[in-house]
Amino acid sequence: MTAGSETDRAVAASNTLLCLTLLWLAGNGMRITILAVPPVISNIHDDLGMTATQIGILSGLPMVLFAAAAVPGSLLIARFGALAALIFGLFATALGSALRGASESIAWLYAASILTGFGVAVIQPAMPPLVRAWAPRRIGFATAVYTNGLLIGEILPIALTIPIVLPMVAGSWRASFVVWAIPVAIIALIVALLAPRPATTISAARKWWPDWRNGLIWRLGLILGSANALYFASNAFIPDYLHQAGRDGEITGALTALNIGQLPASFLLLMFAERLELKAWPYIACGILGLVSIIGVVFANGIVLVLAAATLGFVCAAMLILMLALPPLLSPPDDVHRTAAAMFTISYTCAVITPVLSGICWDLTGVPATAFIPIGLCAVLAITLAPKIVDPRRAVG
Numbered sequence: 001m002t003a004g005s006e007t008d009r010a011v012a013a014s015n016t017l018l019c020l021t022l023l024w025l026a027g028n029g030m031r032i033t034i035l036a037v038p039p040v041i042s043n044i045h046d047d048l049g050m051t052a053t054q055i056g057i058l059s060g061l062p063m064v065l066f067a068a069a070a071v072p073g074s075l076l077i078a079r080f081g082a083l084a085a086l087i088f089g090l091f092a093t094a095l096g097s098a099l100r101g102a103s104e105s106i107a108w109l110y111a112a113s114i115l116t117g118f119g120v121a122v123i124q125p126a127m128p129p130l131v132r133a134w135a136p137r138r139i140g141f142a143t144a145v146y147t148n149g150l151l152i153g154e155i156l157p158i159a160l161t162i163p164i165v166l167p168m169v170a171g172s173w174r175a176s177f178v179v180w181a182i183p184v185a186i187i188a189l190i191v192a193l194l195a196p197r198p199a200t201t202i203s204a205a206r207k208w209w210p211d212w213r214n215g216l217i218w219r220l221g222l223i224l225g226s227a228n229a230l231y232f233a234s235n236a237f238i239p240d241y242l243h244q245a246g247r248d249g250e251i252t253g254a255l256t257a258l259n260i261g262q263l264p265a266s267f268l269l270l271m272f273a274e275r276l277e278l279k280a281w282p283y284i285a286c287g288i289l290g291l292v293s294i295i296g297v298v299f300a301n302g303i304v305l306v307l308a309a310a311t312l313g314f315v316c317a318a319m320l321i322l323m324l325a326l327p328p329l330l331s332p333p334d335d336v337h338r339t340a341a342a343m344f345t346i347s348y349t350c351a352v353i354t355p356v357l358s359g360i361c362w363d364l365t366g367v368p369a370t371a372f373i374p375i376g377l378c379a380v381l382a383i384t385l386a387p388k389i390v391d392p393r394r395a396v397g
Helices: 003-029 038-048 052-068 070-080 082-100 106-134 139-168 173-194 215-244 248-260 262-276 281-299 302-324 326-330 333-365 368-388
Strands: none
Touching: 003 082, 003 106, 003 139, 003 173, 038 052, 038 106, 038 139, 038 173, 052 070, 052 106, 052 333, 070 082, 070 106, 070 333, 082 106, 082 173, 106 139, 106 326, 106 333, 139 173, 139 248, 139 262, 139 302, 139 326, 215 248, 215 281, 215 302, 215 326, 215 333, 215 368, 248 262, 248 302, 262 302, 281 302, 281 368, 302 326, 326 333, 333 368
């Protein structure tokens, strides 16, 4: 082995490590400002005199934006490239969070939240093309890396806002939004300064509108939508269900388990994602485990309830990581961004609709447990569609 080949190998390893670090940081930037809202929601409620409906709108805005702005994000990627879209999205997210700190009215808070959600909606379809460009031989692993960053980005504001950030800013929820905007802006600067530039010029004629007639993107979107709906709808209904059942003391344990349960899946898939990609059985297994977990959440209590919620969180994270690896694996390089955009549009639409259907079931029957019927059907949908995920050699073309 020559000294030159050793040097080339070292440089390649250094570049790979840099790209993986940037992907992990960008994953953090996708969620930090979004999850900065729940810890201070009661402060906002009291300070601005918001109704429960207005709080619900504030909580639902991000998912609506994730669905509605994914395709415009694809247009930005087609015109300017995935890296430029990522940097723009990170800066927009940071700016939107900082502007929420200037909120003196509900309308201003909504407008700033829309900007924040739009920034994240642009970032999401930019990540799969960057994974393919920066780690073409390690797509599953690189996807697990940035998804791990995403999950850490969800946990940090939840864990740190009340005990650390709020005391640091004299209890001001407005200032807390500015604080959480700072790391996202720093991540945007780091990516802008250090990210590898594409070797080719972006074509002005590059396609951006998804091919909605392609059954593959509907399968991808609906399976990812099942995972998102399982996670978001469970977060929405577990607290109220347990409260109605007179089990308020179990709410914190169940919600904590649901969210912390995602981390083991993230770390495990850092090791095993590449062995599982493009196989149907992991999705079928996740769907079965998800369905069993929902049943456990409804009928169990105590430690069994906590284990069921943790398993549900594990399932949601595993499905999320495996699904996010599929657009760069199943699509030609110039189509990754629009496949991903379509997948996010469909999946977050599912995440918005499912809690509504759950609420309708509860209201129509007067039985709180029926709220989990649409959530359980999402697991069944994943089981049904999983065998139809095809090999990339048959999907590309």
